[in-house]
Amino acid sequence: MRYLSTRGEAAQLAFEDVLLAGLATDGGLYAPLAYPHVAPGEIAALAGVPYAEAAARLIAPFVSEAASEAGLPGQAEAAYASFRHRAIAPLTQIADNLFVLELFHGPTLAFKDLAMQLLGRMMNDLLEKRNLRATIVGATSGDTGAAAIEAFRGLPRVDVFILYPHGRVSEVQRRQMTTVADDNVHTIALQGTFDDAQNILKRLFRNKPFRERVALAGVNSINWARVVAQMVYYFTSGVALGAPHRRISYAVPTGNFGDVLAGYIAKRMGLPVDRLIVATNANDILARALATGRYEPRGVTPTQSPSMDIQVSSNFERLLFDATGRDHAAVRAAFASLEQSGAFEIPPAPLEAIRAEFEALSVGEAQTTAEIARTWREAGYVLDPHTATGVRAARTRLEKDPATPVVALSTAHPAKFPEAIERAIGHRPRLPEPLAARLEAPERFTVLENDEARVAAFIAERARAAQI
Ligand SMILES: Cc1ncc(COP(=O)(O)O)c(C=O)c1O
Numbered sequence: 001m002r003y004l005s006t007r008g009e010a011a012q013l014a015f016e017d018v019l020l021a022g023l024a025t026d027g028g029l030y031a032p033l034a035y036p037h038v039a040p041g042e043i044a045a046l047a048g049v050p051y052a053e054a055a056a057r058l059i060a061p062f063v064s065e066a067a068s069e070a071g072l073p074g075q076a077e078a079a080y081a082s083f084r085h086r087a088i089a090p091l092t093q094i095a096d097n098l099f100v101l102e103l104f105h106g107p108t109l110a111f112k113d114l115a116m117q118l119l120g121r122m123m124n125d126l127l128e129k130r131n132l133r134a135t136i137v138g139a140t141s142g143d144t145g146a147a148a149i150e151a152f153r154g155l156p157r158v159d160v161f162i163l164y165p166h167g168r169v170s171e172v173q174r175r176q177m178t179t180v181a182d183d184n185v186h187t188i189a190l191q192g193t194f195d196d197a198q199n200i201l202k203r204l205f206r207n208k209p210f211r212e213r214v215a216l217a218g219v220n221s222i223n224w225a226r227v228v229a230q231m232v233y234y235f236t237s238g239v240a241l242g243a244p245h246r247r248i249s250y251a252v253p254t255g256n257f258g259d260v261l262a263g264y265i266a267k268r269m270g271l272p273v274d275r276l277i278v279a280t281n282a283n284d285i286l287a288r289a290l291a292t293g294r295y296e297p298r299g300v301t302p303t304q305s306p307s308m309d310i311q312v313s314s315n316f317e318r319l320l321f322d323a324t325g326r327d328h329a330a331v332r333a334a335f336a337s338l339e340q341s342g343a344f345e346i347p348p349a350p351l352e353a354i355r356a357e358f359e360a361l362s363v364g365e366a367q368t369t370a371e372i373a374r375t376w377r378e379a380g381y382v383l384d385p386h387t388a389t390g391v392r393a394a395r396t397r398l399e400k401d402p403a404t405p406v407v408a409l410s411t412a413h414p415a416k417f418p419e420a421i422e423r424a425i426g427h428r429p430r431l432p433e434p435l436a437a438r439l440e441a442p443e444r445f446t447v448l449e450n451d452e453a454r455v456a457a458f459i460a461e462r463a464r465a466a467q468i
């Protein structure tokens with residue numbers, strides 16, 4: 001399989017090079033030349049298959065270089081071995097035709113682990129094969145950072161630098177990142193928002209001398225390997241509920257648009273997905289874009305679902321690329337307009353194409369708290385605040401179409417957000433061990449101003465790849 005940039009001005013690459021490249025050199029995101037097709041019989045045959053094996057089967061066509069494909073089953077087996085639930089991503093029913101897909105049984109209690117544990121192994125094996133080092137720089141609104149640190153800590157070929165918005169993640173999220181003692185891990189509290197952090201990250205990728213000097217690699221969902229690994233749980237949950245013989249909708253708490261894009265990829269591959277429901281918090285750029293056709297970031301509002309406090313949803317670019325019929329010039333024009341005037345209009349045909357598959361709902365703070373309380377009262381089940389936005393959106397969908405099952409993706413363990421849960425149901429969930437004990441360790445982080453040059457200098461001084 002080969003990959004092209006959404007902006008059409010970077011070289012086409014094979015999977016292994018995309019894995020290390022992260023963002024394309026033209027500022028675009030890599031997408032496969034074509035989506036592999038999974039036939040209905042192959043989907044049905046996933047029933048009862050262990051998650052790691054399903055992952056290896058579904059991801060293999062995207063990988064396709066002989067060496068990588070051969071390593072995939074072992075990497076997947078190892079990636080999911082440490083999960084606290086045998087099913088890896090189990091489903092729980094909380095109301096008629098409403099299911100919660102629990103994606104928080106990995107080491108850092110968020111859905112990021114499902115991709116990051118695999119990505120860590122793929123990247124490490126590739127670096128060893130090529131005898132290379134890499135400097136991973138990641139931007140996080142709370143969960144990607146911890147998952148990346150957990151996946152790459154202690155690896156001799158990698159240094160990890162994580163930028164998180166200072167004072168804008170939960171205490172548990174912060175401690176998950178800052179209490180790690182491995183000296184290849186560097187946590188930066190950026191004086192800005194997640195969007196500022198992601199903006200710096202993208203600018204670093206476009207800074208050729210820096211990129212080459214530190215052997216820059218990325219593990220945010222701008223890296224294709226991240227979203228493709230997230231596609232797997234749409235298939236496993238769909239099959240558990242009757243796919244390929246039954247259509248299913250998915251409600252996805254959304255920020256950077258990676259997770260819901262993974263559902264779209266599953267649909268392109270042949271999973272019978274009915275609706276993809278984008279749930280946002282007050283940071284509602286996607287809900288506004290779908291309603292009005294205008295993609296226009298506004299200032300970020302802090303909420304009780306901080307990981308979704310995002311206004312620039314990077315993976316929307318991949319969707320726009322497909323919706324325009326893979327028109328590089330249209331994508332370039334849209335993102336040039338975003339850079340120059342702070343917005344772009346989605347042309348009518350692509351907007352219709354997007355609306356045919358996606359819908360969106362913005363869920364406010366009071367509704368989020370009410371949803372956590374309701375689900376606790378009616379089902380005895382504790383939702384984290386991000387998941388609550390998805391469940392609220394799923395219920396809205398079920399009011400319109402009660403016959404089609406909706407899977408709401410549960411993207412984080414509620415114990416990561418104890419204040420929000422206590423506010424809604426009067427008590428705090430417990431953090432699973434051994435994480436709870438580790439979070440007592442001393443914290444280590446550096447506060448940096450929101451300045452690309454300052455961040456670049458900090459990284460270049462410490463990255464071992466830059467010292468070779
Ligand atoms: C708990 C949680 N829910 C939802 C999201 C949104 O996911 P995405 O950025 O893939 O849209 C995030 C961040 O990515 C998250 O950490």
Ligand SMILES: N[C@@H](CCOP(=O)(O)O)C(=O)O
Pocket residue numbers: 139140141142143144145219220221222255256258259307308
């Ligand atoms: N919510 C994310 C933001 C980054 O998303 P990613 O999927 O692009 O890594 C986080 O928790 O960091």
